[in-house]
Structure formats: structure tokens, C-alpha cells
Amino acid sequence: MPTTGDPGRTSEPVEATRPDSVLPELREMWWETGMRARAQAGVFAVFSELPRLVWAALVVSWRADRLRTSIVGATTVVAGLMSAFGLLAVQRVLVEFFAGGPTAEKVVAALPALVVLAAVTALRAGMAAGMGYAQNGLTPKVDREVERGLFEVTTAVRLEAFDADAFADDMERASRGADSTTGLVQASMNLLAGLAGVLAVAVAVVVVHPLLLLALLVATVPNGWASLRAGHLRYQTYAAGSVRRRRLWLLHRLMAERDSAPELRSYGLRGFLLDQYDRVMGVETSIQLALARRVTTTTTVGAMIGGIATAVVYVLLGSLLVDGQIPLAAAATCVIAVQSAQRSLAVVTFQIDRVYTEGQHFRDYTGFMTRAADYLPPAASNTHAVLQERLREVTVDAVSLRYPDRDRAAVDQVSLTIEAGQTVAFVGENGSGKSTLATMIATLRIPTAGTISYNGRAAEDWDPAALRSRIAVVTQEYHKWPFTAATNIAIGDTTTVAEQDRIEQAASRAVAHDMIAELPHGYETLLDRTFAGGQDLSGGQWQRITAARGFLRDADLLIMDEPSSALDPRAEDALFQAIRDRQGRAITILITHRLANVRHADRIYVLHHGRLVEAGTHEQLMSADGRYAELFTLQASGYDTSAPATATPLPRQTASA
Numbered sequence: 001m002p003t004t005g006d007p008g009r010t011s012e013p014v015e016a017t018r019p020d021s022v023l024p025e026l027r028e029m030w031w032e033t034g035m036r037a038r039a040q041a042g043v044f045a046v047f048s049e050l051p052r053l054v055w056a057a058l059v060v061s062w063r064a065d066r067l068r069t070s071i072v073g074a075t076t077v078v079a080g081l082m083s084a085f086g087l088l089a090v091q092r093v094l095v096e097f098f099a100g101g102p103t104a105e106k107v108v109a110a111l112p113a114l115v116v117l118a119a120v121t122a123l124r125a126g127m128a129a130g131m132g133y134a135q136n137g138l139t140p141k142v143d144r145e146v147e148r149g150l151f152e153v154t155t156a157v158r159l160e161a162f163d164a165d166a167f168a169d170d171m172e173r174a175s176r177g178a179d180s181t182t183g184l185v186q187a188s189m190n191l192l193a194g195l196a197g198v199l200a201v202a203v204a205v206v207v208v209h210p211l212l213l214l215a216l217l218v219a220t221v222p223n224g225w226a227s228l229r230a231g232h233l234r235y236q237t238y239a240a241g242s243v244r245r246r247r248l249w250l251l252h253r254l255m256a257e258r259d260s261a262p263e264l265r266s267y268g269l270r271g272f273l274l275d276q277y278d279r280v281m282g283v284e285t286s287i288q289l290a291l292a293r294r295v296t297t298t299t300t301v302g303a304m305i306g307g308i309a310t311a312v313v314y315v316l317l318g319s320l321l322v323d324g325q326i327p328l329a330a331a332a333t334c335v336i337a338v339q340s341a342q343r344s345l346a347v348v349t350f351q352i353d354r355v356y357t358e359g360q361h362f363r364d365y366t367g368f369m370t371r372a373a374d375y376l377p378p379a380a381s382n383t384h385a386v387l388q389e390r391l392r393e394v395t396v397d398a399v400s401l402r403y404p405d406r407d408r409a410a411v412d413q414v415s416l417t418i419e420a421g422q423t424v425a426f427v428g429e430n431g432s433g434k435s436t437l438a439t440m441i442a443t444l445r446i447p448t449a450g451t452i453s454y455n456g457r458a459a460e461d462w463d464p465a466a467l468r469s470r471i472a473v474v475t476q477e478y479h480k481w482p483f484t485a486a487t488n489i490a491i492g493d494t495t496t497v498a499e500q501d502r503i504e505q506a507a508s509r510a511v512a513h514d515m516i517a518e519l520p521h522g523y524e525t526l527l528d529r530t531f532a533g534g535q536d537l538s539g540g541q542w543q544r545i546t547a548a549r550g551f552l553r554d555a556d557l558l559i560m561d562e563p564s565s566a567l568d569p570r571a572e573d574a575l576f577q578a579i580r581d582r583q584g585r586a587i588t589i590l591i592t593h594r595l596a597n598v599r600h601a602d603r604i605y606v607l608h609h610g611r612l613v614e615a616g617t618h619e620q621l622m623s624a625d626g627r628y629a630e631l632f633t634l635q636a637s638g639y640d641t642s643a644p645a646t647a648t649p650l651p652r653q654t655a656s657a
């Protein structure tokens, strides 16, 4: 792989610029094979795909705005007709001009044709303006139609979709495809307009003299073919370079975004990343140069053959004229027609190129939408019951979940029952399946085996939205929503308008109120440093906001997955006090490694390698002296001030993942 980087540009160690230090991601990926197969399709394949792509564009356009699509269609047809009439009017004018007699009489005779010519020219210009106006209005509507469709799907697919092979990659290409739709619609309409123009010229030429159609084809086809081939070469290169582009995009983010900035500096990754950039750009540049050479050769050869063919046509016309086989006016019209057809054909071939290229991206979009539909949860139907009463009982019956491509089930045959008012805890070592079990209970994931029932009915029998509205989840990997502090809490319940006092109450329970009040704009402070006036919070402060979000909706079932990992001892104590306040009133599922916090739980479930290995109260589990007792004692020994500082080495942990 060529390197164009200049090592002298950075002061970083040369180590990072080792020629063989190419990250595996720079190589071609196996999932790229589909892309390459498509890229290798011949020019004929391009042609055969065009009608379907144009049709798809028209369908999208029609759905986005019927009126504007109709205007574009009508103006296209009328403009084509005007071209034909224009050419026939030109021929009529020439016939009159080339006839015998005084000039004044010839002009008078040609006057009606001249008037028609002026009218059709004006009308054609009017049509072009109308078409441009309608097309401009269509653009944002098409954008919205397609992009919203994409977001509707990406926000609805089940979580499993994000675990599936190459789903993210597929989605990334689909986003590019969504952006291409406007281009496809415009190119398709311009293509149809160009084709109408070519057709009009062809019809007009046949009317003047049938033989001239042949001349027209000979003079225009070589150039058309060359530009099609050039477009195809460009698409081939584009399609084959998808890994490179994604890599560049990734490097761009790594070098320019805030999240990676601290580690980039602390590990001195600048030289390494710049070197990676140079490598990828080196390859990209050489590929683009090779493409430019091939495109220039193709178009030059096309232009040369086209030039020779046009010369032959003119010679042919001249000899037909000398032999008296066609009148002078027809020959002159033919010259004008050839030029006009060449212009229209240039438009057509350019637009074919665009339709094909944008169409391929659009196909990525439609393909993604079809594939993603498999991940959509079933829509609520009449057979779904709406949960009206409070959640009294959650029953997990022999539930398992195996992630794709994993040998072992993350949760294996787990059965348990949680009743109203109970606070239960899931404990176990890293990777033992606690979060996976909780996400299934929260209906975010569907078990691969077993059933989870709510108030005695299986999850799939309940209306999904109604059931989910009874459950609040504070996840371990919480998201820092780039909204104000108030909105960050309010999004915990979007079904009602969150009043300020409700937000503040939730914040108080999560020990976040005082901290928020001290922010520059209090609850209205924007929690995104990348915008003017935005603020960032510490890890623990973010965790308080996240817990407040969970408390906002006083849910029948609250799942708190590691809610205190970044909290200081005082905040942690206050948070668990708030969680204990729910006891006897609503269900709380607590996942935490700080076992002191689960002592008050009504029931503690211990997971190991996805299996439920122990269950009971703290006292019961301690007297059972099993895995829980071992973990608890181990952790408690860290707080035992009577133990010597150089304590006995800790027992080896069993790897659980």
C-alpha cells in the first residue's frame, strides 16, 4: 500500500509510521463482496436497471408531492413537443428562405413559421422555468419523505438488529442512499426531459427526411456511449471504495471530535492517526488518478469517433445535396438537428450516469428498508390487550437468550417471579447475564426461548406501547442526550407534559436538584459542550440526571442497572434511600456490584454464566454460604478497618464471559 505521508510533518515517534502497521479495517471486508459484484456489472446491466430506477424515483416523488410531480411530468412532455415543433418551424423557415424570388417576399412567406418558432421557443423557456420551480419545491419534500422513512425504521427496529452482522454498515449506506434520493429524482426527471428532447428531434428529422435519422444516430451514438462508459467507470470506482471512505470518515471523527480528543493527546496518537490518514488518502489519490486517466481516454476516444462520424454525416449530406436527392432546406435542418440532438444526448447520457449512480445508492436505501422490516416488532392489533391495571406480577419462565454468533446463551433457562411492591436484585460477576435478563424483562429484547408474563399474560399478548409505558429503565450505558438538563429528565416520560415541579421532584430523588440549580442556567442549561453556552457534566453528575429520568415516571416497574457506579458515597446513599422508598409500593429491579446496597432487597437472584444459581434474602444467602456469600464477604473485607493493610491475596476470580 503506497504511503504519501511526510513523516517530518509531525513530531511523533517514527514507530507509529511503520509501513506494515496497517489496521485490519483498511483491508477489504467480506461484506463488501455484494458491493463489488454490483460494481462489476457491465454497461448493459446499467441500461437494464434504468427503467426500474426511474420508476422508483417517480414513485417516491409522487408520494412526496403529487402536484409538483404532475407539473414536472406535464412540462417535460410539453417542452419535448415544443422542441419538435420548433425544429419543424425552422425547416419551414429555411424552405421559404431557400425558395426563389425577392428577399422581401421570402421573409413574408416565412413569417407564419417565424411566429410559430418564436412562440414555441418562448413556450419551451416557460416550460423549463416551470419545471425548475416545481423541481426545487420537490427537493425538500422528497428529502423529508425518504429521511423520515429511514428514521421511522431505525428507531423502531428491535435491539437485536444492532447485534446482527453488518447491520450498522448497511444502515450507514442506507443513510447515503437516503441523501441520494433527491439526486435520483432530479436526474430521472432531467433524463425524461432529455429523452423527450431527443425523441422530438428524431421525430422532426423523420418528418423532414427519414434517411436523416440514420445520420443523426451515427453522429450522436459514439459520444453517448463514451459518456455512459465513463459514468460506469466512476461508479465502479465508487462502489469498490466503500471501506476506504468509511475509514476516512472514521479517521475524520477520531481526529476532529471532542470525545476522542483527550485520549488522542494522552496516548500521543496524533502521528499514528495522521499516518493512517496519509495511507488511506495515498490509495485514494492513486485510484482517483487512474480513474481520471481511464475516463479521459474513454471520452477522448468517444469524441474522436463522434467527430469522425459527424464529418461523415456532413459529407454524406453534401453528396445527397449535390445529387439533388434532398432539398437544401432539409440538409440545413439536418445540420441544426444533429447539433440539437447532440446537445440533448449529452444531457441524456449525463443524466443516465447520474440516475445509475444515485440509483445504486437509493437501492442501498430500499434494500436496507426491506431487510430492516424483519426486525420491526409486530404492530399493536385488536388481539393485544391494553394493560389498564397496575403491574402486579412479572413471571420469567425458563427464559434464555443467545446473542447471534455466540456459543453460549447469555441467559440460560432462568425462571423467577417478581411481585408488586418487591425490590429484587440481580447480582453476579461481569458477563453473568444480569443486564440481558433485565432488558428482556423491560421488553427491549425478546427471549430466544421461554416466556415472560406480566399479570399472568405473555408479553406478546399485551399492547407493546402500553406495557412499556409501565416500565422505566435506567441503563448501565446511559446516553448523554444533547438537550437541556430539564429535557434530559423530562424525556423519561414523553406521554405527558412534564411540569417543572415533577422534574424537580425526580431530580431531588436522584440527588441531582442542587447540582442542576448550580449550573449557569439551572434546569435550562444545555448539556452539550459543542454548542455555544453548552455545559458538560462529570460522570457522576450525568448518572444523577439519568437516575432522575428513571424516577420521573413513577413506573410500576423500575429497572436500575448500575445506577451508582460513578456516584460519591453520599449521593449513592441518598439514591438507594429513594429506591427503598418504592419498596412495598412498586416493583424495582436493581443490578449492582455494590452488594451492600442489595441487603434490603426482598429477594436477591445470583446469576452465573447466564444461569440462576442462587436466590433468597441477604440473610438466607449468607447462611447458605454460596457464591453470593463469597462475593459479599470479599467486598466487605475491603471495608474492614481491623484487617491489616497487606491483606491476604484475594481469591482468583472465575472468568464468567
Ligand SMILES: Nc1ncnc2c1ncn2[C@@H]1O[C@H](COP(=O)(O)OP(=O)(O)OP(=O)(O)O)[C@@H](O)[C@H]1O
Residues within 6 Å of the ligand: 163, 403, 404, 406, 410, 428, 429, 430, 431, 432, 433, 434, 435, 436, 437, 476, 656, 657
Ligand atoms: N449485544 C451483545 N452481543 C453479543 N454478546 C453480548 C451482547 N451484550 C452482551 N453480550 C454478552 O452476553 C453476556 C452477558 O452480558 P450482560 O451484559 O448481560 O452481563 P452482565 O452480567 O450485565 O455484566 P456486567 O456486570 O459486566 O454489566 C456476556 O458474555 C456478554 O459478552
